[in-house]
Amino acid sequence: MIEKSEQIIKEVGKVVVGKDEVIEKVLMTIYAGGHILLEDYPGVGKTTLALGFAKALGLEYKRIQFTSDTMPSDVTGFSVYNRETGTFDYKPGAVDCQLFLGDEINRTSPKTQAALLEVMEEHCVTVDGIAHQMKAPFVCIATQNPVGSAGTQPLPESQLDRFMVRLSIGYPSTEHQIEMIRQRQHQNPFDTMQTVVSAEDILEIRNDVAAIKMTDEIIAYAARLCEETREASLVELGVSPRGVIALSQLARARAAFKGRTYVIPEDIQVCFPDVCGHRVILAPQAKIEGMTVERFLQQILKKVEPPRMRMKKHN
Helix, strand or coil: CHHHHHHHHHHHCCCCCCCHHHHHHHHHHHHCCCCEEEECCCCCCHHHHHHHHHHHHCCCEEEEECCCCCCHHHHHEEEEEECCCCEEEEEECCCCCCEEEEECHHHCCHHHHHCCHHHHHHCEEEECCEEEECCCCCEEEEEECCCCCCCCCCCCHHHHCCCCEEECCCCCCHHHHHHHHHHCCCCCHHHHCCCCCCHHHHHHHHHHHHCCECCHHHHHHHHHHHHHHHHCCCEEECCCHHHHHHHHHHHHHHHHHCCCCECCHHHHHHHHHHHHCCCCEECHHHHHCCCCHHHHHHHHHHHCCCCCCCHHHHC
């Protein structure tokens, strides 16, 4: 797994220069069976990142640009009456693929945003009472501009909770921008990319991740961290039980990514901000006091004592 992961990061790095850390986090999330929300300003490579992963992983890819007039049926599909058979034929929507990119998801209506809820959770869509299963593996990568940008509508908490992580790419350094320009002078970097794995390989890796061991102490540690977000007085909404499960899944993926068969406290600590940052809503008083979600989560990590690992048990 380590060798394949390094190859994937190298291939995606050809089109998203200087962002290996973000690429690594996206890959771990895919290994964990989760969905990714990329929140950043336009032009930093969110769409390029999704395209790069589709090619490197050998997944069938579809994209939809969300606008104010995008309909739910554009996402889920719709039924058309067939005069010859006297029945309704299902016409698949944009999510009928393995890697779905929802571009600028917060520019569409809440009704269209909600059309993604079922497929993100159950990996199927229901149209006219009939469930249609998506191809495996199914990964949703959604992008959004920061809240406050013109024409945006914030995602509801129920939708945010479906994303395993929220990540930000950020602007590249001057050196990396120069490298990007040089790359594109003679050829399209996508033309140099190679497919490293297949959909079957991803499913096999997910089975390996599910087999990663978590001791009772590590499970309790993850649960206590998330519980602290619900008990703090400065918080209106803390991490849900779905968030606790997402944290444990991503921690397993990181352990596998690092070549271990068991989770250590560091896996939980590294994954905690990315998994929980979009699930926590601070109270108005916290904002008045200058508290941010990032600082709040770091305080929790310092407050909750991690368990001591007895490494000899894993020998």
